Each structure stands twice: as structure tokens, then as C-alpha cells.
Amino acid sequence: MTLQKAEVLGTGAYLPGDPITNEDVERLVGPLPEDILDGLQVGVRHWIIDPETGEHREGNCDLAYKATLDALERSGVEPAEVDLIITSTASPDYLLPPMATFLQERLGLRACSVVEVRSGCAGFVEAADIARLYLERGLKRTAVIVGSETISPLLVPVYRGVEPRKIRMRDRMNPYNFGDGAAAMVMRAAANEGDESGAGGGRGGGVLGGAIACVGGDHKPGMQIFGAGGTHAPIHRQLEAKRLIDLKVDVIESGRFTPHVITEAMRETLAATGLAAGDVDLCVLPEGNAGYLTEELAEAGLLTPEWTALQPKIFENLALVAATGSAAVPLALDHAWRTGAVKPDDLVMLLAIETSKWKYAGLAVRWTAAPPA
Template identity: 30%
Template sequence: MRSVIRGIGSYLPARILTNEELAKTVDTSDEWIQQRVGIKERHIAAEGEFTSDLGVAAARAALDNAGLAIADIDLIVVATTTPDYTFPSAATLIQMKLGMHHGFAFDIQAVCSGFVYAVTTADTYIKAGLANRVLVIGAETFSRLLDWTDRTTCVLFGDGAGAVIMERAELADGEPERGVLSSALRSDGRHWDKLYVDGGPSTTGTTGVVHMQGPEVFRHAVGKITDVVYQSLEQAGYSVDDLDWFVPHQANKRIIDGAGAKLGLPPEKVVTTVDLHANTSAASVPLALSVAVADGRIKPGDLVMLEAMGGGFTWGAALIRW
């Protein structure tokens, strides 16, 4: 039995904020941003456009892609750091907005690793017989956690959402391999203050803004990323050479390039979309995945590695036969 990907979809807000526009309000430049992180632009949610709205749009695109209706879904898992409210969860709001009155829904908070955590969670629920079809969404309005006067953070992030539908499939003997093959999840709270938001209901009673020790995050990122990739490959009995595509968290092009180089992957096997939507936290992996599926790079039968690392620190990888 496998959890296979039945459909995929994404959504980006209409407003595009370019590097040139940012340079008018903070001490930065298009050249500096592109050289440091490889970002050209990011999308910003409109006033009154919430994380649940982005998630709903991505979910509808995934349902259309799969040829399914919301009645066919048993569970909604939403990875987000920026829910509409402290509670209820973004997942239950998305459930309501999609007109789903059955099953169950909940959020996962693992920051940028959230989508990989959510895929692994959905796979576990399917294998346990608790759901047959799961709508997995990564959705963020990360722009609302930014200090727009801090050039070290405000240039890095954007808003967006991506979704996949995971479905239980019984594979007959001799049938080609499909679905989620393995995953590896990790966290280490000792590093919490290297990337965090300085607010919360139990501390300040406010939302807070993002703070990041950029060099420290970079120093940890490449090693942690490659460790879980190797672990996931080993669990499934594969090597890096077997991979068709590496779909990493879209945080920083230098980190993406560094991880690809350490793994020995040629650049043409690495999906990079950070230039077009910046770091959208839990939404970045499904957004990149959606682009590569839509343009025909990722095809049925391809071996695809998803990977992400986020505040906490959290990090993880999931290996999928498309």
C-alpha cells in the first residue's frame, strides 16, 4: 500500500513586489539581493486576503487537477506558521470555505519544514487506515511577520500556497512503484533563537516579527539538509544517482546550490523557483513542485526528493515516486 500523489495545485497573490520597489524603502538593491539570495520578486497577499484564502485557492487547483470534488477528501492537513487566528486552525477554516462538512482537519507548525512534515503525517494517516484521500496544503502570509525596515529579513520572504492530494493505492505484485517511499524528520530546539518570531500569545500577546542570524542558519542548513536526504534514500534502498529531481525548500539560492553540490547533483536536476516567489516558508516546496509538474519536468515514474529546513530548527526530507 502506498500514498500516491493524485493532484497538485498552487496559488500566488496578484501583487508582485520587486527588488527595485524594496530598494525605495530600505537600504538595498536588486543587485545585492540577487547576489546574496537569488530572489528577484515576491508576491504579497492583498489586504483582507488571508492564509486560509490562499490555501483554498491552491486546494481548488489541486482538486481540479485530480478530477476530484471536496466530498472525496477525508482529511485536510495544513502546514502554516501564519494562520488567520490563534485558533481555530487554518485547516478548519479551509474546510469550511471548501464546503466540507465531514472528516477532520488540523494544522502543522514546523515553519519552512511544514509541508514535508505534513506529507509525512498524511502518509502515516493513510497507512494507518484513518484516511483514504488527504488534502495537504502549505500556505503562508509570511509578509505579515516582517519588519519592513529590516533589510536582512524583509527581502527574503513572500506569500503563497501549494497543495497536493494524497490517495491510498494498493499496488499489485509487479505493478510499477508509486507514491511516498520514505521520509526522515528531525528537529533540534537548541537552535530556536537563530530563526524566530519575537511574539506569541503566551509571551508578548502580540504577533511579533521575524529575527534571523543569517550566517548561523546558512552554516547549519547544508549539512542538515543532506543528512536527511541520505537517510531517506537509504531507507528506500536508493542512492543520489537514482534521483530524477531534487525539490528543496526555496529559501536562498546559495543554500540550494550548496546542498545540490554536496549531494553531487547536477544543477539541471535541482528545481529552483526562489527567484520568482522568494521564501514562502511552508508553501515553498509545493509551489516549486507545482511549477516543475506543470512545465513537464516532473513526469510519472520520476524519483523525486523533497527537502526543507526551518526555524526550530526543524528539517526533513521525503522521497516520492511520482
């Protein structure tokens, strides 16, 4: 079978509310030591909640919808042309129906293929990999892939009604670290003028290949959301907990194991596409800048020649949006496109890892979207 190729037409993004500074967060939860604050690398974040009251001003689907409209407009695509929607989120408005179905409704589509990936940081790249398989096989023509996250409601129980000085230091970190946001990408099937296998992709544009895996089969979760009406425990037991919903992060294990996961992700993505690290023009690796990554890799003895080649090409915007889960990769990618950091014919590698159960996803794309107006 002669495969088509999945080309990127454009991206879009949406951040809710006004930027919330570190000084704003300090008033809510108290200060962090300067060295820890520097390590987080976050300067501002956006939340759907009113920081003072905890009331919601928007919902997850609202963010996804606005990011999708932005992406469609910048791609020159009408909503009616979309025949595949794939979303990723770890913070849906409801357990059911999937958020993707509400996004379909908001776009005015009576019938459309929809898939939702329940994931965090790795989810958007996983979703993009699924979409490109449908496009390559000619099963669908135009796909919208969305990463959207509303983490701020999980942060409110940490500080609402509590004096900042009484909040434990470890509980203060999440409000500083996490933000809300959404970003979307539009892909379309096109005739493949390159290598039909997809490996290496020739000089043709579009997705060249990718790699996904969970490598935490022998590790405890590094990040976990408890409660929220899940079925892991009786509801009456959940109601007895100190917090109905709780976000827990294993900071120590994240620092230790993350370099191994991201290195495997990088190597497997290069292997799957037949590329060398030197071929990559831009590596979108959110939630950790090149200096921070170098430090962790060096401590783990993993500062390989591949990383040395990729270091000056790493792109992220963590300082501007904070850690945003499923939205992290597309928000950084959209920022790169809007600012001219990525241009047509550039070879872009998307790398994402997720500490929840140590997942990774990588995708290599020969960029085809024209510079945005």
C-alpha cells in the same frame, strides 16, 4: 498488515496579487548592496498586503482555499471526496481555531479529519508524511495537504511610517527575502503492487518513505517570530516592545549550520527509502539553487558524492516567489509538474529544512500524476 500506497493525483497553487519587484521593495525600505541582493536570489514576490498601506487584501485561509480548489480540479477530485486535510503554516489567521478547520468549512465539509502542523519550511513535507501514513493503513482514502504562508503582515512594521534611509540594513533584508503564497497536493490510497514494507517501494508508484527530525536540540533558534499575542511574555510587556510582532533571522548561523542540516536530511531520507542519490530524477529543494548550495556545502566540507549526483537534478523556483515558508516546497513542486520537469514514473525527492529550530523533512515519491492539461 498489507499496506496500501499513497499516490499523488495532482497539485495546485495560488499566489496573491501582482508580482512585487525588487525595485518596488527598494522604494519601500531602501536599497540592498548588489552582492547581498544577488545572494538572496529573489527577483519577485507576492504579498497579501497592499505594499503602500499595509492593508490586507486576502487572508491565509483564502490562499489555502484557492490553492486547494486548483489542486482538486487538476486532480479530478470533488471536495466531497476529501476525508483528510492536513495544513502547515507559521502565519495562521488566528491562534485558534486551526486554519485547517476553516479550510474544511470553505470546502463545504460538515465532518472531516483535520490536522494542522505549526511549522515553516519543513511543515509541508511533515504534513505529507503524516497523510501518507493514514492512507497506507487504509484509515483514510483521499487527503489534501496544504502549505500556506502570509508573511508580509510581519514586514509592514519595518517600513510603515518610516523613511527608507532610516531603516537599518539588517531590517531591509526580510522584505526583500519573503513572500506569500499557498500550494496543495492531493493524495489517494491505492492498492500496493510493490514492496509491502515501503522501503524502496519497488517500481510501484506513490510515496516510498521519508524522514523527519529536529536536530537543533543544542542550538538556539535560527529564525523566530516574537510577539503576536503569544504567551511567552505578559501581553502588557509585549505591547511595550518596539514592534508588537517581529521576525528575526540569524543570517550568520543559518549560513554556517544549514549545510549540515540539509546533508543529514538527504542522507536520512535516502536511508529510509533504500534509495541511492543516483536513483533520484528530481530533487525539489526550494530556497537555494544548485550553485548557491554547492558553495555552502563546499565551504562546510560536505560536498559529498551524493550531492554531486543530485546537483543537476535540483529544482527550485525561489526567484519567482521568494522565501515562502510552508508553501516553499509545494510551490516548487507544482511549478515542476506544470512545466513538465516532473513526469509519471519519475522518482522525486522532496527535501526541506527549517532554521526556526533546525528541523528537516524529506520524502521520496514515485510520481503518478498525469501531465496537467
